[in-house]
Amino acid sequence: MSQTITIEVLRYRPxxxxxxxxxxxxxxxxxxGVVLDALNYVKDHIDPTLSYRWSCHMAVCGSCGMxxxxxxxLSCHAFLRDYGGRVIRVEPLDHFPIxxxxxxxxxxxxxxxxxxxxxVIPKAExxxxxxxxxxxxxxxxxxxxxxxCINCLLCYAACPQIALNDDFVGPxxxxxxxxxxxxxxxxxxxxxxxxxxxxxxxxxxTFVGACSEVCPKHVDPAAAIQQTKISASLDWxxxxxxxxxx
Amino acid sequence: xxxxxxxxxxxxxxxxxxxxxxxxMVREITSLFIVLYxxxxxxxxxxxxxxxxxxxxxxxxxxxxxxVVFQLGCLAFATYHSVTxxxxxxxxxxxxxxxxxxxxxxxxxxxxxxxAAVSLVVLVAVGN
Numbered sequence: 001m002s003q004t005i006t007i008e009v010l011r012y013r014p015x016x017x018x019x020x021x022x023x024x025x026x027x028x029x030x031x032x033g034v035v036l037d038a039l040n041y042v043k044d045h046i047d048p049t050l051s052y053r054w055s056c057h058m059a060v061c062g063s064c065g066m067x068x069x070x071x072x073x074l075s076c077h078a079f080l081r082d083y084g085g086r087v088i089r090v091e092p093l094d095h096f097p098i099x100x101x102x103x104x105x106x107x108x109x110x111x112x113x114x115x116x117x118x119x120v121i122p123k124a125e126x127x128x129x130x131x132x133x134x135x136x137x138x139x140x141x142x143x144x145x146x147x148x149c150i151n152c153l154l155c156y157a158a159c160p161q162i163a164l165n166d167d168f169v170g171p172x173x174x175x176x177x178x179x180x181x182x183x184x185x186x187x188x189x190x191x192x193x194x195x196x197x198x199x200x201x202x203x204x205x206t207f208v209g210a211c212s213e214v215c216p217k218h219v220d221p222a223a224a225i226q227q228t229k230i231s232a233s234l235d236w237x238x239x240x241x242x243x244x245x246x
Numbered sequence: 247x248x249x250x251x252x253x254x255x256x257x258x259x260x261x262x263x264x265x266x267x268x269x270x271m272v273r274e275i276t277s278l279f280i281v282l283y284x285x286x287x288x289x290x291x292x293x294x295x296x297x298x299x300x301x302x303x304x305x306x307x308x309x310x311x312x313x314v315v316f317q318l319g320c321l322a323f324a325t326y327h328s329v330t331x332x333x334x335x336x337x338x339x340x341x342x343x344x345x346x347x348x349x350x351x352x353x354x355x356x357x358x359x360x361x362a363a364v365s366l367v368v369l370v371a372v373g374n
Contacts, residue, residue, distance in 0.1 A: 012252050014249065014250035014251070014252070015250075018251060019252065020254075023363075058296075069263075070263060070264065073252045094254070097250070097251035097252060097253045098251060098252040098253075100256070105251045138345050141342070141347070144344070160261070160267060160270075161258060163260060164254045164256065187322055205272075206274075207334070208263075208266070208267070209266070209270070209334070210266050210267070212337075213266060220337065222337060223337035223338065223340070226334070226337055226338035227337075227338060227339075227340070229338075230338065230339070
């Protein structure tokens with residue numbers, strides 16, 4: 001082991017710890033290593049009790065989001081060399097309860113995601129014999145960036161509105177609602193509006209913009225939410241000025 | 247073994263944790279000056295409706311050095327808000343023309359052109 005790096009990891013073992021504490025580990029510094037590699041080294045060689053989520057190691061599965069030196073990041077995407085040999089502090093994602101060590105409780109997000117019905121609700125069901133619901137490349141372009149969301153929750157950890165109000169539906173769920181609302185095959189916008197256009201939906205967003213800054217897939221949830229605000233406002237006026245138009 | 251999730255407290259100083267949150271708070275706080283300036287305009291309208299003497303008094307009041315500094319501050323903050331808003335307009339109002347996304351720079355530039363045009367019309371109207 002020629003070069004080493006120090007990482008401080010927030011530990012919390014519910015059966016023994018009253019509250020979380022930082023534990024320091026020294027691990028090999030690999031030029032092409034990422035923070036997840038450092039955690040895997042700890043788990044394999046130093047302390048097998050360390051708990052954290054990960055799966056793909058290639059910024060696709062969205063499991064390994066953590067606070068790294070205070071910034072929400074995928075730990076598989078945070079290169080050790082970018083920290084210039086300084087101590088790296090690793091914590092569970094902000095704004096979520098800690099289940100154990102770096103593992104967060106994410107039920108609240110799953111409930112929020114389900115509440116916006118993130119799936120195509122066809123305008124009119126048609127039998128299979130009538131074929132697929134076709135879509136042109138131009139129709140796909142309208143929402144493609146929002147399909148890139150991997151539910152990694154970095155945006156929730158960055159959003160101060162989530163910190164201040166647990167009930168805010170939040171960036172990823174609202175971006176996915178927008179994704180389906182923009183889909184030419186979809187007719188579920190009205191069904192989603194009860195949640196999306198509620199006080200706990202888009203109107204709780206104050207456009208801090210942090211969600212889009214930290215998104216590893218360039219989904220830009222802040223843009224989706226602002227576009228939804230415009231669209232929901234137009235729908236509100238339409239419903240009152242042109243009754244029966246929809 | 248039963249679960250015992252640990253909930254971390256949000257510090258009152260959360261907005262000092264990162265420059266992006268500080269910038270956000272600056273945007274929020276400076277917007278108060280926009281509200282105050284709108285209130286000043288409303289007061290001006292009320293004084294105008296009350297007759298020449300009331301209007302002269304209003305003009306004298308807004309010409310005081312303290313008030314001029316306040317208005318210059320409002321102008322600076324309004325400009326700051328206009329610039330930051332124009333910068334995010336491509337996010338809020340993306341445009342597709344003839345199957346191609348209109349570049350963000352074009353959308354932002356169009357806002358500056360519209361701003362200049364409206365300012366020009368207002369200046370000409372005031373000049374007459």
